[in-house]
Amino acid sequence: MSIGEYDCSRRPGRFRLYDRVPRAVESTESADMASEAELKAAGEKYVPKDYDPTLYKIRHSLAHVLAQAVTERFPQAKPTIGPPVEFGFYYDFDLDVSPSDEDLGWITDRMRKIIRGKHAFKVREITSVEGKELFKEQPYKLELIEGLVNGQDEYGNSAPLADAPTLTVYQQDTFVDLCRGPHVDSTAALDPKGFKVTQVTGSYWRGDEKNKALKRFHATAWASEADLKAHLARVEEAAKRDHRKVGRELELFMNSPLLGAGFPILLPKGSTVRRILEQFITDYERAAGYQHVYSPDLAKRSLYEVSGHWEHYKDNMFPPMDLGEEELVLRPMNCPHHILIYQSRPRSYRDLPIRIAELGKMYRYERSGVVGGLSRVRCMTLNDAHLFVRPEQITEEFVGVLNLIKKAYADLGITEYSFRLSKRDPKNKVKYVDDDLMWKTSQQKLRDALQQAGVVYREAEDEAAFYGPKVDIEVKDVMGREETLSTIQLDPHLPKQFGLVYKDSDDTEKRPFMIHRGVISTMERMLAYLIELYAGAFPPWLAPVQVAIVPIADRHFDYAKQVAAQLLAKDFRVETDLGDKRMNAKIREFQLQKVPYILVVGDKEMEAGAVAIRLRTEENLGAKPVAEFVALLEKVVGSRALTLNP
RNA sequence: GCUGCUGUAGCUCAGCUGGUAGAGCACCUCCUUGGUAAGGAGGAGGUCAUGGGUUCGAAUCCCAUCAGCAGCUCCA
Numbered sequence: 001m002s003i004g005e006y007d008c009s010r011r012p013g014r015f016r017l018y019d020r021v022p023r024a025v026e027s028t029e030s031a032d033m034a035s036e037a038e039l040k041a042a043g044e045k046y047v048p049k050d051y052d053p054t055l056y057k058i059r060h061s062l063a064h065v066l067a068q069a070v071t072e073r074f075p076q077a078k079p080t081i082g083p084p085v086e087f088g089f090y091y092d093f094d095l096d097v098s099p100s101d102e103d104l105g106w107i108t109d110r111m112r113k114i115i116r117g118k119h120a121f122k123v124r125e126i127t128s129v130e131g132k133e134l135f136k137e138q139p140y141k142l143e144l145i146e147g148l149v150n151g152q153d154e155y156g157n158s159a160p161l162a163d164a165p166t167l168t169v170y171q172q173d174t175f176v177d178l179c180r181g182p183h184v185d186s187t188a189a190l191d192p193k194g195f196k197v198t199q200v201t202g203s204y205w206r207g208d209e210k211n212k213a214l215k216r217f218h219a220t221a222w223a224s225e226a227d228l229k230a231h232l233a234r235v236e237e238a239a240k241r242d243h244r245k246v247g248r249e250l251e252l253f254m255n256s257p258l259l260g261a262g263f264p265i266l267l268p269k270g271s272t273v274r275r276i277l278e279q280f281i282t283d284y285e286r287a288a289g290y291q292h293v294y295s296p297d298l299a300k301r302s303l304y305e306v307s308g309h310w311e312h313y314k315d316n317m318f319p320p321m322d323l324g325e326e327e328l329v330l331r332p333m334n335c336p337h338h339i340l341i342y343q344s345r346p347r348s349y350r351d352l353p354i355r356i357a358e359l360g361k362m363y364r365y366e367r368s369g370v371v372g373g374l375s376r377v378r379c380m381t382l383n384d385a386h387l388f389v390r391p392e393q394i395t396e397e398f399v400g401v402l403n404l405i406k407k408a409y410a411d412l413g414i415t416e417y418s419f420r421l422s423k424r425d426p427k428n429k430v431k432y433v434d435d436d437l438m439w440k441t442s443q444q445k446l447r448d449a450l451q452q453a454g455v456v457y458r459e460a461e462d463e464a465a466f467y468g469p470k471v472d473i474e475v476k477d478v479m480g481r482e483e484t485l486s487t488i489q490l491d492p493h494l495p496k497q498f499g500l501v502y503k504d505s506d507d508t509e510k511r512p513f514m515i516h517r518g519v520i521s522t523m524e525r526m527l528a529y530l531i532e533l534y535a536g537a538f539p540p541w542l543a544p545v546q547v548a549i550v551p552i553a554d555r556h557f558d559y560a561k562q563v564a565a566q567l568l569a570k571d572f573r574v575e576t577d578l579g580d581k582r583m584n585a586k587i588r589e590f591q592l593q594k595v596p597y598i599l600v601v602g603d604k605e606m607e608a609g610a611v612a613i614r615l616r617t618e619e620n621l622g623a624k625p626v627a628e629f630v631a632l633l634e635k636v637v638g639s640r641a642l643t644l645n646p
Numbered sequence: 647g648c649u650g651c652u653g654u655a656g657c658u659c660a661g662c663u664g665g666u667a668g669a670g671c672a673c674c675u676c677c678u679u680g681g682u683a684a685g686g687a688g689g690a691g692g693u694c695a696u697g698g699g700u701u702c703g704a705a706u707c708c709c710a711u712c713a714g715c716a717g718c719u720c721c722a
Contacts, residue, residue, distance in 0.1 A: 098650070201717035202649030213649055216717070244714095248657085257695075257713045316721075367647050367720060376721080431722080466722070553679040580678085581685090588683035602681060614682055 059084035061183040068175035069110040080140040088220035095215040112192040119173040121183040195221035238478040243531035244373040262371035262378035269544035290357040295337035301327040334360035338386040347502040357385035374528040383520035388512045398449030422463035467493035485521040537594040548590035549576040552602035559606045
């Protein structure tokens with residue numbers, strides 16, 4: 001739990017569990033998969049957008065087939081759980097050896113044989129006594145039975161205790177597994193070529209690193225071989241766009257072991273993209289009434305004691321520097337600084353809303369295993385702002401931020417995104433500030449804002465910050481997974497901590513609300529996202545090099561330089577290749593660097609004061625007067641067009 | 647932080663069970679002045695991540711550290 005904290009650094013895990021089928025639904029006689037509507041009706045918190053009952057059953061059933069093959073290969077392996085996940089399934093075993101590629105090949109072949117055997121999935125209800133006898137060799141299953149009997153789900157979380165819990169076992173061929181199902185009727189419904197065992201990794205029993213380390217067999221699984229191939233192609237495409245790979249190839253950023261993990265350096269080209277982004281968003285903010293400030297990265301520890309961060313967020317902060325007299329900490333957030341700005345003089349109700357913005361640099365201690373690339377770092381710059389508002393201004397200010405986000409995303413070419421109203425879980429009084437009225441009214445204000453902004457949104461319980469509700473904007477990554485970039489959070493808590501007030505029209509002191517918001521997210525995050533969105537081929541207004549000039553022979557060098565100077569004078573980003581390579585090689589080079597416009601100049605162009613325009617899409621626009629190209633570029637860059645020749 | 651895998655030239659990678667290092671691209675020089683994705687020849691470049699250990703001998707085996715990747719956990 002943290003205070004005043006953006007959770008925009010949150011990344012989705014690789015695998016998303018699909019298997020929280022509510023008991024109420026599963027115990028129906030049909031043994032059919034719950035529909036999405038049924039899941040929602042049963043209070044399921046997370047129903048994936050691409051939830052597919054058929055795929056669920058296929059994956060769940062394949063998990064059993066895999067378990068059979070694994071236990072045949074390694075009789076000492078103790079099965080634990082094997083749920084379907086996004087794209088496939090996994091199965092965890094307590095296993096003392098590391099399976100080799102050969103083992104995985106054997107297991108795959110064996111699975112195919114089992115599938116071709118057309119074995120029925122036979123379901124049977126058992127009592128816990130029977131279960132304990134049946135699984136007496138399988139300690140993890142025994143623990144599961146114990147938990148189920150005591151009203152826990154298979155992750156050891158307490159689950160609402162239905163009537164007498166029903167235990168079921170499913171059997172295919174020789175393999176029996178404790179499982180609530182449902183499954184396909186028979187392995188005949190599985191495509192022997194529709195799955196791929198991808199890797200074996202480490203995991204822990206019930207996800208707790210204090211527990212026994214397990215071996216997790218991962219597999220991706222689909223209804224058909226064609227679907228599997230399509231998925232593998234997507235995975236390949238995602239790997240090609242990986243911002244770490246593209247970032248190195250296009251010289252956008254670097255890492256150095258000497259500097260340390262989680263501290264990327266932006267190279268000149270990456271820095272150019274960032275500078276453009278910063279200018280872009282601060283211009284929009286200025287127009288929207290924000291005031292930009294600068295504040296220091298170090299502060300006395302006591303600042304964060306007042307804010308409450310020290311108590312709640314200490315583990316994510318770098319340890320203080322002890323100077324004897326005082327202790328200084330690197331800031332993990334900018335909110336306290338902006339609060340001090342609010343407090344720098346008395347505030348009247350006429351002053352509000354006050355919108356303080358900063359491209360604030362923050363330092364967070366992330367555990368060594370999680371940092372990487374630009375998307376999870378230890379030093380980051382947030383496109384941060386804090387709005388200090390009167391209660392009746394909350395809705396309007398949220399609308400303002402929502403519109404700002406829509407505008408920014410449109411320019412950035414981010415088209416697939418969705419809004420989520422993140423609410424508290426009303427049943428969980430411990431996790432959230434216990435103030436029913438505050439939650440009710442503030443959640444309604446956010447709902448009003450979403451409606452006024454005219455956006456489609458969904459509501460999600462148990463996703464709020466502990467002090468207040470928020471609106472999260474989720475974008476899709478290359479694999480279609482959702483990731484939160486922008487967020488708007490309502491916070492009554494920090495104003496209380498710092499005792500913020502304004503003088504109202506009736507001459508009484510009132511407490512303002514604070515809104516934390518990040519539009520661009522952190523610069524690092526957004527850069528990573530955009531690199532992957534465009535596979536490095538940025539739209540011209542963002543491209544680090546917009547124009548490359550390729551002279552055909554030495555005698556065209558002066559003219560090339562002349563053209564470059566003209567473009568530079570117009571504030572365009574130009575690179576000229578005066579090397580002695582052949583023009584074909586130069587063109588290839590610039591194209592691989594994803595430079596949007598390549599201008600070839602030779603005798604004809606020199607004569608005519610023209611440039612031959614080649615787009616990175618390989619389209620050739622032919623020779624045009626320089627002025628005409630400048631006009632094209634001005635139009636494209638000025639309008640932040642996403643195409644090169646609109 | 648935990649588990650597993652990995653670390654050889656700027657990049658991508660070879661280097662079998664230990665016998666003191668290789669390719670392609672990039673770079674440099676020379677030749678070539680070529681019209682829309684790689685012109686030719688030659689050259690230079692490595693304390694095999696770092697530090698210990700085993701051994702007559704270590705890129706190769708062992709340990710530690712650092713870094714990368716995947717997963718877990720975290721990011722509430």
